[in-house]
Amino acid sequence: MQTDTIRGDGRYEPSPPAPQAPPGGVARSLALGAAVAAGAMGAVLALTGLDSPLRAPFTLFFLLMAPAGALAVALGRMDPLGRAVVAGAGALAVDLLVAQVMLALHLWSVRGGVFAVAAFSGVLLLGCALRRRTGRTRARRTG
Template identity: 90%
Template sequence: MALGAAVSAGAMGAVLALTGLDSPLRAPFTLFFLLMAPAGAFAVALGRMDPLARAVVAGAGALAVDLLVSQAMLALHLWSVRGGVLAVAAFSGVLLLGCAVRRRAGRARARGTD
């Protein structure tokens, strides 16, 4: 139940930021998305780690991704809220897709079929 609420809050933050709707909840939900999307992707990638260590590393990785995205956008004079949200979402999606492909390949190798 808490996971569903977290996913919906993050999705709402992304939608509010991308559409530009004025709402008092736009800033906190967008910040939640910007922190939790890469943290969730890192947590999936670090699957076999101790849960507390995984949470700490995923949180630090999420902050690093957010800082690197914002620094790169500022250095290239391309800063925008929508662009930052899209860049973080794209990074998180690519990381999750890579994990899914790696797991699927591992299962196929374990069954002996390629």
């Protein structure tokens, strides 16, 4: 509902239009929530060592999607297709780099690999959040 106001000095001021929901917003949110839940379940199953037939696919999903999601957030200004391709390739590179380093140091374990990928993804997301927050603060001070 749009309401118009008349200011104290007699000028007419229309209210801004209500924000519109993006097309497919609900379906996209549900799919994103399901993906996060599946990835979190994979990490929990791998870190706790519970025996389940879903442990391998959910853990693989986590190992691919956690770094891909973090890299996609870091590449926010790219077009969507290019961002998806670069984030997917970067996720594979992160997983291979973690495995190579752990094998070279004789520290290989499934739990350690899942933890290292989760730590990398979390640090990358935290860095992006801090960068955006400080960027807004600087913009407000100068603007």
